[in-house]
Amino acid sequence: MDEKNITTKILVKSYNELKDVEKQLVDLAKEATQDSYSPYSHFQVGAAILLENGVMIKGCNQENAAFPVGICAERAAIFNAGANYPDVPITCIAVTAFTQGDFVEDPCSPCGVCRQAILEFETRSGKPIKVMLVGKSKIYVLDTVKDLLPLCFTEF
Numbered sequence: 001m002d003e004k005n006i007t008t009k010i011l012v013k014s015y016n017e018l019k020d021v022e023k024q025l026v027d028l029a030k031e032a033t034q035d036s037y038s039p040y041s042h043f044q045v046g047a048a049i050l051l052e053n054g055v056m057i058k059g060c061n062q063e064n065a066a067f068p069v070g071i072c073a074e075r076a077a078i079f080n081a082g083a084n085y086p087d088v089p090i091t092c093i094a095v096t097a098f099t100q101g102d103f104v105e106d107p108c109s110p111c112g113v114c115r116q117a118i119l120e121f122e123t124r125s126g127k128p129i130k131v132m133l134v135g136k137s138k139i140y141v142l143d144t145v146k147d148l149l150p151l152c153f154t155e156f
């Protein structure tokens with residue numbers, strides 16, 4: 001019998017340790033939470049992505065009375081990028097959430113569906129997408145979406 005271990009490197013940073021462009025991306029993700037339509041969960045998620053050409057795109061969760069119809073902030077943002085900048089790689093994504101009048105204390109992480117969706121953008125471009133999971137006082141930084149989805153499903 002063999003055993004395999006999977007490890008994930010996560011840098012834990014403060015806002016002030018980020019580069020200026022990363023701070024702008026975090027700010028945009030926070031701004032996006034305020035446009036969330038989340039009357040059912042009251043959990044306002046914001047995402048912001050940075051494209052290789054410098055363009056930033058925000059997204060926020062959009063819920064619906066028929067629950068499966070809604071979409072997460074991360075996919076709202078990346079599908080926007082896919083529609084408007086189909087050939088421009090995504091270099092970074094920031095995600096955060098606002099609930100009960102404040103930003104979440106612990107870094108907010110994408111659901112499994114969004115991890116799979118973001119991963120395919122990374123696979124398509126062949127370039128890693130840095131992930132910033134933003135909490136109130138700490139930010140988890142991962143070098144690639146693959147670190148969020150070990151043993152991921154991809155085309156073979």
Ligand SMILES: [Zn+2]
Nearest residue numbers: 072110111114
């Ligand atoms: Zn999601």
